[in-house]
């Protein structure tokens with residue numbers, strides 16, 4: 001069922017056209033977002049829907065009834081508004097403020113306060129988390145709390161349509177999440193329709209079923225956030241570079257604006273150094289990393305790669321916590337560090353790099369093959385305890401990699417490592433077949449994300465060829481050093 005219909009709505013302030021033939025409709029129970037840069041007409045649109053501004057051009061209906069046919073009280077029984085900046089009415093308590101929302105439901109010349117009124121007020125206060133402030137004077141609340149009190153007033157109205165202008169303004173992160181979760185819940189459970197102006201693109205993406213993107217009063221896009229909020233559109237509308245990524249926990253896109261200056265970053269400025277028990281690769285600027293490492297797994301931005309040496313008898317049960325402590329004790333920020341472990345002597349770390357015309361690939365590798373394993377036959381192994389003794393690799397690329405290129409770089413590096421093991425005849429001791437790796441290998445692929453863009457890094461691409469060759473070279477040399485050291489008395 002259509003709750004709100006906006007058809008060819010235009011608006012002018014004097015000679016200035018601020019809305020130009022805007023058309024959309026919102027279904028009952030939908031959470032609909034209005035987004036766009038400053039001055040694009042969002043608030044004006046909301047004011048026209050809420051009858052705060054007279055509608056001169058176009059048509060707006062609520063539940064099929066034209067706005068002009070609704071009296072103020074009829075309108076208030078259907079819709080509630082939370083404006084961008086609500087006036088602070090001095091002398092009222094929180095409860096009295098919220099109780100004003102019940103006005104539209106009261107009848108007769110001398111309305112009485114009913115059980116329903118009380119229940120609606122209590123429920124609205126609970127929804128915004130202000131029960132404990134119920135008797136506080138409004139002016140003693142913080143900006144965020146006051147905003148929540150006004151929202152409670154709108155909710156107490158028990159509207160079918162809720163119009164919000166930047167509802168999470170002034171709110172801290174927990175207040176925002178609580179409020180938005182409640183709105184979604186109200187939309188799903190009792191069919192409340194919400195139309196809200198959002199400045200934060202990520203909030204709009206995470207919470208709205210659909211959005212309209214306004215640019216200079218015109219519709220730039222209309223649809224589900226994942227479909228319409230493309231980097232190209234946002235870049236055009238907001239005139240700022242935008243990166244779109246997948247949310248780590250929800251199937252929604254998240255957006256980051258790229259600060260100026262980042263583009264000009266020079267090459268990574270890599271340096272390999274050694275502590276007593278670790279090989280440390282340091283970059284001058286944070287690198288974007290995809291890794292399977294103990295610390296910093298997944299996608300991260302990191303400046304340091306620490307390959308820590310532990311004894312063969314190291315107890316791996318609390319390895320992550322232990323590594324975290326180790327990094328902190330040695331002055332590395334765990335949030336900016338990729339941390340790996342190995343039982344190999346880290347002085348045998350191999351460091352190779354190749355500088356092509358327009359890009360650079362560098363690889364650090366340590367190799368110990370005590371746990372060598374054939375991935376195709378590992379199912380034949382008896383369950384075994386995880387032991388350190390591992391092939392660890394860090395592949396650094398001076399270039400801008402797409403997510404596909406990151407994953408392909410991981411594949412290319414893994415295949416090249418397997419080939420190095422095959423060519424050095426490293427065997428899985430349990431199956432007697434050629435090993436493809438060890439049971440606890442780690443890999444980090446890091447990129448400067450500046451300069452030339454690489455869409456792919458498969459074995460046939462220019463980047464993939466460099467990765468394959470350098471990984472093969474580094475792992476082969478690391479295996480030889482491992483063998484030589486073991487051969488020594």
Ligand SMILES: Nc1ncnc2c1ncn2[C@@H]1O[C@H](COP(=O)(O)OP(=O)(O)OP(=O)(O)O)[C@@H](O)[C@H]1O
Pocket residue numbers: 013018036037038039040041042043044045
């Ligand atoms: N009362 C008014 N008289 C004249 N011009 C106005 C008036 N109200 C808004 N405007 C202008 O209309 C344009 C649209 O304003 P509006 O408040 O709708 O934009 P917005 O998208 O909500 O902006 P913001 O993100 O800054 O809140 C702006 O250029 C603004 O300066």
